[in-house]
Amino acid sequence: MDNVRIFELAKKLNITSQKLISLLEEMGISVRSHMSSLDSKVAEEICRKVKPKAQEKATIPRSQEKAQSRTSEVTLAETGRKKPVQVSPGISLKEFADLIKKPPSTLIKILLGYGEMLAINAPLSEEMLALLAEELGLEVEVKTVEESLLEEGEGGTPELLESRPPVVTVMGHVDHGKTTLLDAIRHTDVVKTEAGGITQHIGAYQISYRDRKITFIDTPGHEAFTSMRARGAMVTDIAVIVVAADDGVKPQTVEAINHARAANVPMLVAINKIDLPNANPEKVRKELSELGLVPEEWGGETIFVEISAKNKTNLDDLLEMILLVADMQELKANPHTRGNGVVIESRLDKGRGPVATVLIKKGTLKTGDIIVAGDVHGRARALFNDRGKRVKQATPSQPVAVVGLSAVPSAGEEFLVVDEEKTAHQITAERIARQRARIAGPVRRLTLDDL
Template sequence: GTLSPASPMVGAPAGTTAGARPNDEEEAKRIIRRPGMPTKVVLPPRPTRGAAQKDRGRLTVSSATGGEDERTRSVAAFRRRTQRLKGHVHDQKEKLLREVILPETITIQDLANRMSERSVDVIKMLMKQGQMATINDVIDADTAQLIAEELGHTVKRVAEADVEEGLFDTPDIQDDHALPRPPVVTIMGHVDHGKTSLLDAIRKTHVVTGEAGGITQHIGAYQIVTPAGLPITFIDTPGHAAFTAMRARGAQVTDIVVLVVAADDGVMPQTAEAIAHAKAAGVPMIVAINKIDKQGAKPERVRSELLQYEVQVETLGGDTIEVEVSATQGTNLDKLLEMIALQAELLDLKANPDRPAEGTVIEARLDRGRGPVATVLVQRGTLKVGDLIVAGTQWGRVRALLDATGMTLASAGPSVPVEVLGFSGSPEAGDRVGVVESESRAREITEYRDRVKREVAAARVGGMRSSLVDMMSQLKTAGRKEFPLVIK
């Protein structure tokens, strides 16, 4: 009874506030009018304290003007729906046809960029040809050309080898500058037939004592002067099966091949190999039948065995000179040198010393204390200390020139073998050496060669990543019965 007068008062504020809220809201609605624009009503954000948290998304015109929970489709969803209804016909962009410039090797990504195509499409085309590739794989120019032409582009092939133009084989302008040069003689033959001992007997020094098991582990190059006063350059090639490539390269720089055959052993597999190298190089051959002082030596047997390899010696009515020698006793060595000199005279060897040097690396190694050391046989021109030289992927400035005895030289003329110090790294045996005019040119050439070497290796590895099935099908087409396989 006591509270009854107050009860309306208790309820009144609640009622008034409840009734007042919509009106407040109306006032709170701000109406924005802009000339020439539809009227825009902006709602203030609702106080969320106490109420259930509602996630408010982005404030857009549609969310502001639309009802509270009414959701409309996004533009993208609408577009997708219309596309689905129309049967997914999207307007094809005009295809650009380009002239694509192709180097010798190119990555798939680069090729796609040059053609303005998607790299996925290029990979699809390679897959159709049965080649699995990723965008970073390197493909050769022929494959790239096929792909580009199939996609309707025109192709222009460029050889980056233009960088090397004018480095080697520039003809001598005046022949009257050409002077006689010493002959370069390569000594070949089977293991332990006495090649190095023969060379030692000629040079009156002993290299073989320091060799492991009497096998020459490197190519040595020495220049000697015959009793008649003629200088002769000798290259001693290793007589080991592992060095076939090196020996083949030895035959590239040589003028005359001396084939050493032991009289007590006859013609062996590597003797036959050496004959093949000499014939491939197209150089005259002199047969030295060694170890004639040994018991059981049969020089006649050697002569008849050589006939199997189409080598007919003079005593059997052929045109190949043969000399019976003994390295240990020193027999007939003068006669051998005389024959070499005679053969050299017939060849009439000349070279122009007054030009930038060209030559070939005979061997190269990394020396402790001296850095990369390369034995170079100068073939044309004169190599001087201070020259900028390029060999394979290495270049450098000649710091010092040393001869076979270790004496320093100021320059080296044609047919002179020298050790060259100053390379940035070890070149490979058989690399051509050339003198260039500037450091930038040297860098350009070596960087190009290095890149080519890497890319060729990458392309080769990429081609090798095939399955066993591919390998077997290739064997079937090649018609091979056996296949060498390494099981890892």
Template structure:
């Protein structure tokens, strides 16, 4: 490094120029003024001079503190159970520790004092009283602060040495006394338990002698030296009725003693009223609702959210602290972290809101609900048509049933409610829904066609629903009919006729000529008598939605099968996510009725929207409660849908790595809910590895402006099944060149 002037060096090190000139002079470096040059060798000499401590006065000017007091406060919480209720107690521990800086050489003096405390104390007193040589006096006059610090350090060392000796003796005596007390209490408790068969009182701890006479003398000296401390301790003892803190003891460690232990007080090791820190991990029982955020889940497990995110990343799921996850994912995370899972169903809130406290009436006999199932074109609707003495099949588009038709028939032997389900393969969901609300299933099999795929599916639905099955072999009037072949084929699917030793009743009928229809009705009524079907009539109605649609001029129309109670005009009805007051009731023939009892299907007008087919319907006391539950269900549905969308977005990187897949977006609108379900299932099923069909939106009713806007935003193709677009929607379609297709059967 090149030479610099004194002024430049002073600016570099941040020292005044005059002070730097003095230090250079003390180091033996001759400089005249601030413009003199300073070489690297001169800098090294100045540095050595400063390190040797020749500038002692400057260093002493900035004196370090001789006494430091540290205060620490820790606050923890303990959960206690008081009278069956959980209560949280705050535990606050305050500690204060004082550190005194000792002068050089004080450590050696402390070691010597600890080795011989009494002699060291005597020597310290003698040294303080002995005359000081003249040289020492002069030195003391020069540094009086050092002399005071040394004297104070000597006194402190002697006092601490005495305290350590007394404390060690007290601790040894306390340990021995505690062992003896524990042994005595165990023996005494065993004797009392054997004699009285009752809980034994804890054995009193024996009094422990404070120690030897020498220790008593030491305590007397200690009291003489620290009188102020004694008075302070007396004050503490006198105020013993104040706040007491719960002691938390670690495993295998005794409670630390403070200054009071130096008085020779014997402290017995605590064996009761001590909280042991848990060594095993705490297992929480975590209640998980249907949706929960990552932060809430972490709080329930008493861990940080980062730990939960780490576990989810190890499972292959990316998540953020505010992300909402579904119940299945949350339960896997909780089990992975070693806690217990308790699934919380949000239906509990609905049950609490629906409880009205109304007394149930008397149960009466009700008509059976019979579902007619079978393969397409096997004559299901024609058979029901003959029973109803009306033409139903001609009214269906294309001659096939596309809706669930609900009808009740009055016969000479009693009333029967029929549900006519579609037989086409696309209407699987409707057949399953029909089997879920029925009492008896009539399986129609054509005698000339035999068992077909939808026939097998109907058998599976009936078995899954656990309802009895009656086989109606139709079209026996045809020359090519072979009922025995039908029995053999059904026997291969575990449907055994009664005449073959099974439990399934068979009936040969002809929907065209009416042959065997009366016998079939007798079989149905016989089966219903065996089942002893009953329902309460005098109570608020409850049932299930069979079909729903949006009709022009009438609004949302829902076909509801009443299962118990009586549904009246003016009742407040809650159906899934929809609610409303019943404005009108119509039977299957379109005639207005005022009420409907058990097993009666009716069309209901007045709901806020078209409910999902299969939703449960129940009458609630007031409209406010119905609106509250409906909004709650809508929010729950929205949360579950949002959670599933988050899960799908989390896997987007995996999908990108696997390769891009072309997606075809569709918006589907139909006239009834059953057709929407069939189209949605069929279109989704044609997806393959290269092209994926995605139903962006689906619903019932005509195509409106919002549907067109959704199709524009998602670049989707619109499909209208038995519906048309209104005027505003047609204008938008023409302006934006939307691809729309109309279909009907």
């Protein structure tokens, strides 16, 4: 057996590269990364120790998840600890009384004792809730409806988590071949639909490669990438920085690298247009090394792949490396909870009305679900995949176009599936109130010094 790279041996043994690296460390063998080479004798010894195993996916239906939740509630009761009463901001006195199963008159008497006179439908402030909780021996937790829903399905048992496809953002300077690369991967002609060959909007596409799926996001100048990062809703797992071999590093290339670093996203470099006579991949490597992206062949940790999107050269190598980096991250999500994700793009369609392209972060989005996106809500009348085909549901890392919203949401907004129209109205009202509070800001009085 000749020298073999770690990721190749891991693939042969049907285990993850991360697991193989851990095994090597236990054996006292230090390696730098999944691209490091192993001596043939070491590789043979590992092959004898590790038996290839097919990793089984352990899944638990939603009914069992609920049963586990009930079990945890019983455990709380057995230990004598009281479960906190969760309330939304601005809850009325009557609503709170109904929630804790006490007559409203009891709460009014308690507040009167503290000099607070409230009507039955008046909203309770956090201070009043704290007073009532202390008097009644309760633990009250103030949470928005949105926060409560987002916490559903969080954590849980590891058995609920399933492997999901990686989400890859393709970035780079204008006209360096980002969309041409995606076009070559999808075997469709997207570039011709763009004005002047420059991307006018964000496209999210999912492809199948060697029985595995990869989701790609094409960005126009990275505005949406920045927007998603600013809102804390970054869903990108891997950034592919596309650099033209004949043009080298440009301002938007540097900007793309900075965005990926700020979002703490691993990067791969695709040196495109190597088919051109004036292509100079070594120059690109040198320029990127100065920016901190040192190629693995130069002793660094960044994977570089030389490609020609136009001639479809080395695209298999690029996809292989993307899957390798994804395996190192061990990407997982819970598909059994309510759908939650990010709006990638949105538009007003003449025939369909408001249409939002969303990317699922966790859970499952189904036709007929009530969703909230930003300050917009509605029922998902229809879902379409990136090929324009109607689908019944969308799972983690899958992009779909949603038809049925009341208005066009902003790109980068988080969306959430809710059970009732009433809940959707509550969440949109909360979001609008927070937005107004941010815009208004604290009121500052004008002083004589200012004048």
